[in-house]
Amino acid sequence: MIQSTPSLISDATLCFYGAGSMAEAILRGLVEAKLTRPKNISVMNRQNADRLLHLEKQYGIVPVTTSALKDEALSAADVIVLGMKPKDASEAIRTLRPLLRPEQLVISVIAGLSISTIRHLIGREQQPVVRAMPNTSSTIRLGATGISFSDSVTPGQRELAHAIFDAIGISTVVDEPLIEAVTGVSGSGPAYVYYLMEAMIDAGIKLGLSPEAAKRLTVQTVRGAAEMVNSTGEDPGELRRKVTSPNGSTQAAIEKLDQFSFQEGVNEAIARCAERAREMGEAIRKEAGLD
Numbered sequence: 001m002i003q004s005t006p007s008l009i010s011d012a013t014l015c016f017y018g019a020g021s022m023a024e025a026i027l028r029g030l031v032e033a034k035l036t037r038p039k040n041i042s043v044m045n046r047q048n049a050d051r052l053l054h055l056e057k058q059y060g061i062v063p064v065t066t067s068a069l070k071d072e073a074l075s076a077a078d079v080i081v082l083g084m085k086p087k088d089a090s091e092a093i094r095t096l097r098p099l100l101r102p103e104q105l106v107i108s109v110i111a112g113l114s115i116s117t118i119r120h121l122i123g124r125e126q127q128p129v130v131r132a133m134p135n136t137s138s139t140i141r142l143g144a145t146g147i148s149f150s151d152s153v154t155p156g157q158r159e160l161a162h163a164i165f166d167a168i169g170i171s172t173v174v175d176e177p178l179i180e181a182v183t184g185v186s187g188s189g190p191a192y193v194y195y196l197m198e199a200m201i202d203a204g205i206k207l208g209l210s211p212e213a214a215k216r217l218t219v220q221t222v223r224g225a226a227e228m229v230n231s232t233g234e235d236p237g238e239l240r241r242k243v244t245s246p247n248g249s250t251q252a253a254i255e256k257l258d259q260f261s262f263q264e265g266v267n268e269a270i271a272r273c274a275e276r277a278r279e280m281g282e283a284i285r286k287e288a289g290l291d
């Protein structure tokens, strides 16, 4: 039996408990970055066997389908990644109670679910838990992840968690109460950017561009703007001012956005997202009888 969690991904066995889009984004990043052998990754879900077979075919991971094999994989793994929806979390995590060893690292990406709730559900106050909030851009190794650690996470396990999320993008450690802010900014963030892109493409089409041209120009504009901020190190505000000639067309556009309270809208949206994540966490606690 393994007594301590390895600090290198290449030596660790990982078990994905929940096999949806976020789990796939993470495991794909790990496999494509060749940080671990696919055979070190086992994946299970509730019922969708076709999904597991698809992941096996695509990435070479080990699908786990029977309940006996599930128990075995969960008990044996060095790291268990919780990747189910918040509504399914309480029941799923409780089933780990009789299976987990005290040194196994639990990594949760579940929105709103606190470290303290996870430990209550597992029934062990000192279980090492990492609470992470990644985003779907992890699929192409451009993810942005906020991470917080329970006090029992060892330095080796911290290193391991960083290695996992750095393999699929960048990671930033935050105090746990700020994970909801991370959810608001970057966890859900890709959706706001896609929403903006949908609106830009739509507007271009309304002005007479073909759908293909509107999409191509929009995609490259967003990609270029993000890369300008990233590679020049200049503030987005400064870069915006460089596009905005006095009394020119951009200024006219920004004034129109301000008439619709653009900044206030984004502010309120991100604050509401963070609040909703907290609500989901509270609902899990309530369902589990913890409040």
Ligand SMILES: NC(=O)C1=CN([C@@H]2O[C@H](COP(=O)(O)OP(=O)(O)OC[C@H]3O[C@@H](n4cnc5c(N)ncnc54)[C@H](OP(=O)(O)O)[C@@H]3O)[C@@H](O)[C@H]2O)C=CC1
Pocket (backbone or CB within 6 Å): 017, 018, 019, 020, 021, 022, 023, 044, 045, 046, 047, 048, 051, 083, 084, 085, 086, 088, 091, 092, 109, 110, 111, 133, 134, 135, 136, 187, 188
């Ligand atoms: N999508 C995103 O952009 C992000 C999501 N998250 C978080 O990631 C989590 C997963 O989201 P996402 O990947 O989109 O969800 P999906 O709906 O794509 O996947 C959920 C997975 O959980 C499985 N599952 C449900 N109940 C159980 C159970 N009792 N035992 C084992 N597996 C179970 C489902 O299996 P089956 O299909 O068989 O029912 C499915 O494989 C959420 O908690 C979300 O908050 C975090 C950051 C970003």
Ligand SMILES: O=C(O)[C@@H]1CCC=N1
Pocket (backbone or CB within 6 Å): 111, 183, 187, 188
């Ligand atoms: O919408 C959600 O609840 C999840 C959390 C972050 C992104 N998607």
